[in-house]
Amino acid sequence: MGRSPVMRISQGQLNLLDLCPRQFQHVYLDQLAAPPNPDQQENLDWGSQFHLLMQQRELGLPIAALTPADPDLQRCVWEFVEAAPDVFAPNSDQQRQSEHRRSLLFQGYLLTVVYDLLVQQPDKAEILDWKTYGKPKQPQWLAQHWQTRLYPFVLAETSDYEPEQITMTYWFVRATPPGASTPQPQRLAFPYSQAAHEQTRQDLSERLQRLSLWLERYDQGEPFPRQQDLRNDCALCGPGIRCWGDSQSTASPSLPLPDLSAIAEIPLDS
Template identity: 55%
Template sequence: MKAEIDSPILTRLSQGQLNILENCPRKFQHIYFEQLGTPVSPQQQEHLTWGSRFHLVMQQRELGLPIESLVKEDSQLQQWVTALVNAAPDIFTKNWETFREAEHCRTLNVAGYLLTVVYDLLIEDETNAQILDWKTYPQPKKSQWLAQDWQTRLYLYVLAETTDYLPEQISMTYWFVKSQPSPQKLTFTYDSVKHEKTRQDLSELLSRLTMWLERYNYDSIPFPQIPVSTNRCLDCSFAVRCQRLVESGMKGNRNVLINLADIEEVSI
């Protein structure tokens, strides 16, 4: 008999979970209900560890705490922190008239789900609010991909819903710290039209989640799979479990390690 899930895991939903849910509901089931992990190569694990250290250094720096002990044995880490500060002096110049906070967490209750965001750095003044996010993977070739990612959409949406700022007064900037020859940025502005579109898409996605969850709990019906024709199963670590290797006629070993850009960064 299937143990009924009272949804403690789903009470809180992050952008990473929304991305997986939208891209493949069955994968969402495997990870968050069945607690199945996805393989990470040693190289990817090293990258994740370095990214966590970079975020910690940036948080410590913003708090005015010493960072020497964190960077003394990693000259590259010090190099990238310095490069980022030099590339964006305006956002690192503190002004007593602004509110600033690193690792700023906000939550928003929507349809019974607690949507949670953590901003690497939030800067607010009387007229504008900026969300800053540090990325330690290469800048994507198409900015449209990042514009549609739930991190961008959810981060902007939650800030607009939980403050008095109009959508037009809010922006989000990603800084790709390892870009050459210096860190590069992508800034996404916001407006009321985008805000309403996100509201509608979020409502539809959460409604489907509620339906799939009820069917899974009470009728043991698995979350739906995406069509084989999408070709997303080729590099998925659950392809065998979902019997997609057979359905797709795939032969030989495939690379089923996760993509770094799909990993949700862990808050400090």
């Protein structure tokens, strides 16, 4: 089975590999993922529009004329600007890059990241990411998410910054419904470190070695392992659609939409 000699790997793919290698196969190799449902699509469209507005604002383009049709979007944009003046008040020491893409060749794979905003100063760098859903109830869970780990790893490996000079910051920007007790927007920052960098290097190496083995076996007709093969349980796809393609399965090849790297705003479950 022919395949590009260099496979791009994103944080979304790494998360899906950890969640269920078989679903990684279904989505990225077999192309069996179902389209988002209407509610998902509406949230994705809203998130895409918000990201576009932030990019246009960073470029110095006017955005006021683009938001009146969606009062919720307009409110979120201006509440975010007011709540985070340091984010939107660049100084002469900063180099700022919106929707900045970086890649790192690592163990035969091209690790690829896209930063919503990268703010670089002589002695530090901050990676900022806009999230258009509520802040997770368990921030420590987010600390282990591959976006939080891969984004600073790639920056440290492709720049002169030491890991301790890098911070990964999330802004949860969706306006809180009226009467809610927790205001929006909210910020979560994760300082990076040399220890975290080396742990990420080790974990990436292990996962990519396994992926190489699974790809080799897949080319010989063997499917990727299932979640229940690895953890003796499976609650990912639900009854009736587990591991489509197995001889014991009678389900159709329609899978729930996973956290694809190309879709930035599917919520991270807490």
